[in-house]
Amino acid sequence: MEIDIKSTQYLLHQVSLIDKKYKEIAKITGENFNIFKILRLETNEVRVHSNILAELLNPLGSHEQGNIFLKLFLEQTKLKDFDFDCENANVEVEKHIGYISEDRTSGGNIDIFMTDKDKNTVIIENKIYAGDQENQLLRYFNFGKEYCGKPDKFKLIYLTLDGKDASGLSKSNLTEGKDYIRISYKIEIKIWLEECRKHAASHPMLRETISQYINLIKVLTNQTINNNMSNEIKDLIYKNPEFFDIIPKLPEIRDEIWNEIIKDVISKLNAEYKDPILKKHSIDFYAEFLNDEDGFTFCFFAKKDNVVIHADNNKQIIDKYRDVLKKDNDFVLWGSPICWKIIKNFRTSNPEHGFRLEYMEKFSDLLNSQKREEFLNLIIMESKSYKDDFLKLINSID
Secondary structure, eight states, rough: OOOOOOHHHHHHHHHHHHHHHHHHHHHHHHTTHHHHHHHOOOOIIIIIHHHHHHHOOTTSSSSTTTTTHHHHHHTTOOOTTOOOOOGGGGEEEEEEOOSTTTTTTSSSSEEEEEEOOTTOEEEEOOOOSSOOOTTHHHHHHHHHHHHHSSSEEEEEHHHHHHSOOOOOHHHOOOOOOTTTTEEEEEIIIIHHHHHHHHHHOOOHHHHHHHHHHHHHHHHHOOOOOHHHHHHHHHHHHHHHHHGGGTHHHHHHHHHHHHHHHHHHHHHHHHHSSSSSSEEEEEEEEEEEEEEEEEEEEEEEEEEEETTEOOOHEEEHHHHHHHHHHTTSSSOOOSSSSSEEEOOOSOOOGGGHHHHHHHHGGGGGGGGSSHHHHHHHHHHHHHHHHHHHHHHHHHHHHO
């Protein structure tokens, strides 16, 4: 298909005008200002999301609104009829329920754990972008049964951004609706927070904090002004059908640019870690940057005789290291690497796609060689702190 240059220029010009308009709207409304984004905490499951949710759910929380937020939550998550004493609820974050057993059917850390004086319990598994772990939901279900004594005395909730179901890896033989329920930030949590904000109307600091968090949820679930902008661009194309034939070529050109830039960035970053970062126990430890389905990550691998060691070919060794590495809550302990971390020093423009480099906010900055160099230096500095954390833990093993 030949590209009509004049039509393409006109389309890009019109889209540019629409983009400029919505940037002005965001400027006027202050939508771009969000304390969680500024502190680069928008996707931190434990430090931000679990802690905020738990604090609001806690009848003794610093919000000083008693159990009203907890009651609203139970109503919004269809647990209104669940026999739970909101007045005497205890709420914990990252409740440790023992080390993960060898068969992976018990142990771990529950994101949010709520129980009353009669051991009626609500367990929440909170997922932002982290992947499911082996038998994770099953482990929490088994703990709920053991802790409460009866299956009807506890509720297991699987919370994600968009309400997607748990993977078979995590839920094993559990059945949604019977053994657990799933809810989303996009619908249930956002509506619940909006109800909480109404009740906090006469408490300015609390109200505005909830508002900031609602705004963050909208960003993470793609419900911001950007959606209105997308709708306006679609209207433009409906009114100018000839633009529709141009659109398919634009992603191809964009993808070529993406691939060239990403290849250069990953190559230069990995040049910093071409040699082993540690030799111990007759094993070579390597660090490597990846940009795959898990996002833009910094990974640590173990090699013996130049062969990568992983859970499938040497589970005993991997478990030995992971037992120590789990002391750092930010290390992800599944997959082929011994552990890995998502790179935090960049922001994604489309959270629904995850944290891949190509969805980086202001990716166009990387087209500028000077700004790309600044970005590389920033990422290398971050990776060195992760390397230091990794080495400290590994070197603690005899």
